[in-house]
Amino acid sequence: MGKNDFLTPKAIANRIKAKGLQKLRWYCQMCQKQCRDENGFKCHCMSEGHQRQMEVFGQNPTRVVEGFTEEFEETFLEHMKRSHRFSRIAATVVYNEYIADRHHVHMNSTEWATLTDFVKYLGKTGKCKVEETPKGWFITYIDRDSEAVLKERLKNKRLKSDVVEEVRQERAIQKQIERAEQLLPISESTNGEGGPSFDPATKIAFSLGSTSKLVTKDNVESSSKLVFQELQPVKTNKKAKTNANTATVNRSALDDLMKEEEKAKERINRKDYWVCEGIVVKVMSKALAEKGYYKQKGVVIKVIDKYVGEIQMLDSKHVLRVDQEELETVIPQVGGLVKIVNGAYRGSNARMMSVDTANFCAKLQIEKGIYDGRILQAVEYEDICKLA
Numbered sequence: 001m002g003k004n005d006f007l008t009p010k011a012i013a014n015r016i017k018a019k020g021l022q023k024l025r026w027y028c029q030m031c032q033k034q035c036r037d038e039n040g041f042k043c044h045c046m047s048e049g050h051q052r053q054m055e056v057f058g059q060n061p062t063r064v065v066e067g068f069t070e071e072f073e074e075t076f077l078e079h080m081k082r083s084h085r086f087s088r089i090a091a092t093v094v095y096n097e098y099i100a101d102r103h104h105v106h107m108n109s110t111e112w113a114t115l116t117d118f119v120k121y122l123g124k125t126g127k128c129k130v131e132e133t134p135k136g137w138f139i140t141y142i143d144r145d146s147e148a149v150l151k152e153r154l155k156n157k158r159l160k161s162d163v164v165e166e167v168r169q170e171r172a173i174q175k176q177i178e179r180a181e182q183l184l185p186i187s188e189s190t191n192g193e194g195g196p197s198f199d200p201a202t203k204i205a206f207s208l209g210s211t212s213k214l215v216t217k218d219n220v221e222s223s224s225k226l227v228f229q230e231l232q233p234v235k236t237n238k239k240a241k242t243n244a245n246t247a248t249v250n251r252s253a254l255d256d257l258m259k260e261e262e263k264a265k266e267r268i269n270r271k272d273y274w275v276c277e278g279i280v281v282k283v284m285s286k287a288l289a290e291k292g293y294y295k296q297k298g299v300v301i302k303v304i305d306k307y308v309g310e311i312q313m314l315d316s317k318h319v320l321r322v323d324q325e326e327l328e329t330v331i332p333q334v335g336g337l338v339k340i341v342n343g344a345y346r347g348s349n350a351r352m353m354s355v356d357t358a359n360f361c362a363k364l365q366i367e368k369g370i371y372d373g374r375i376l377q378a379v380e381y382e383d384i385c386k387l388a
Contacts, residue, residue, distance in 0.1 A: 029068065029109035030057055069110040076118075077127060080141040088129075091119045091137040150323075154305045161272040172267060265344035274341040275300060275309040275324045279385040283311065285326035293320065297330060299388040329385040331355070331362070338364065342383040345371060349387065 005011060027034045028044060030053040035041035044050055057064050079098050095115055098104060112118040119137045123130030129140040275281075279300050283293050298311035298320070309327065311320045332338060334355060340348045348371060350364040361378040 027106060029106055030054065030064075065109070065111060068105055069112075072105040072107065072110045073118075075105065077141070080128070080139075081143075085141055085143060088131075088138055088140045090135070091115060091139050094139065150308065151305070153323075154307050157272065157307060164272065168267065262344055269344055269346040270342060271346075273306040273324060274329075274383075274385075275303050275307065275327065276339065276341055276347075277301065277303060278388050279339055279341065280314075280330045280388050281309070281311065281385065282328040282330055283313075283320070283322055283326065284328050285322060288320070288322075292316075293318075329382060331381055331384070332386040337367075337387045338362075338384045339387050340364070340379065340383060341385050343379070345376065350376070350384070352384075 028041070028050065031044070031050055033044060035044055076094075076098055080094060083097065084094060092115065099106075107113075107115070107118070110118075112121065116137065119128075119130055119139060122128040122139065126142065127144075128142055131138045131140075277300050280297055281300060282295060282297050284295065286294060288294055293313065296313055296315060298313040300309045301312050301319070302310040304310065304321070307324050308321055309324065311322055311327075312318070313320065329341070332352060334352055336352050338350055338352055340346055340350060345366060348366050348369055350366045352362055353365055353375070354363040356362065356378065359378065360381050362381065362384060364376045364379055364384070366372060366374045366376070
């Protein structure tokens with residue numbers, strides 16, 4: 001083992017001496033080597049390795065400086081993002097924390113000569129909010145990450161859904177007003193007791209008053225027979241019609257009541273978000289096609305802010321965060337279990353009985369819950385999804 005090999009006393013002593021920051025003027029950025037004194041730096045500059053690096057630098061110095069500049073800016077902003085993402089802090093404090101790593105890119109190898117020039121550059125490009133105070137320059141990191149953009153988009157979605165809900169409620173109220181106006185003439189045509197109003201001429205026609213003319217016995221008998229023969233069937237027909245009308249009215253009133261209840265549930269449970277945990281979805285994002293996730297299925301394991309789902313892919317077991325606009329529901333085979341993700345029966349589990357491919361809907365039977373056994377004739381594909 002040589003005297004300068006790893007874990008030898010000489011190597012350990014050299015590492016102890018080199019620990020921490022050294023003088024910047026004795027650091028070579030091209031070779032990424034820190035020297036401890038002027039003599040060591042002079043010997044390094046005369047070495048063959050340093051001469052080769054300087055030849056590379058001489059071929060395209062602008063490109064080399066640009067590379068160091070980009071790396072310095074990227075690592076500095078990354079440190080700001082991790083350590084001081086939402087705080088206003090002095091630029092010198094951030095710089096001292098950044099250079100604590102002895103392997104950082106030094107500023108003297110970039111296009112900025114001083115920290116002030118670099119801070120002004122960050123302010124001009126909009127990457128940080130810069131303030132000049134009597135105590136020095138203060139900077140605040142501007143978060144333009146995908147998470148911030150996603151939160152802004154979700155906020156706009158919520159505002160849009162609130163506006164749509166208000167418009168929907170106004171339309172429902174307008175329909176109720178129109179229906180009340182249509183029923184108003186019918187209520188006015190009935191008497192105060194709620195029964196039908198009779199024409200007084202009808203009563204006069206059947207009233208038997210005294211007349212001055214003489215009537216024979218045969219005429220009286222024939223007329224009486226005629227009257228009673230006609231009156232009897234009329235009474236029975238009126239009674240049957242009354243019962244039929246009553247049953248029809250009761251049935252229609254019950255149907256109307258059920259329809260109103262269905263509409264109310266549909267209006268309350270119909271939302272612009274449908275992602276929920278435990279369902280199987282298909283990723284339709286073309287941006288993920290290069291990574292092999294396009295049109296692949298996964299299970300929703302977590303929902304973030306109602307619109308974003310954490311998807312665990314069935315094949316690779318990778319976990320992705322995908323917006324619901326880039327997801328699609330999955331329809332199982334007949335007899336499979338589904339979850340109603342939108343509409344009147346949102347959140348209920350059901351079993352698929354049949355599929356209507358022409359109208360893109362399915363016939364379901366709800367399982368468990370207060371609607372256990374209820375059959376839904378036509379539920380759209382977009383409102384149901386396969387259970388994992």
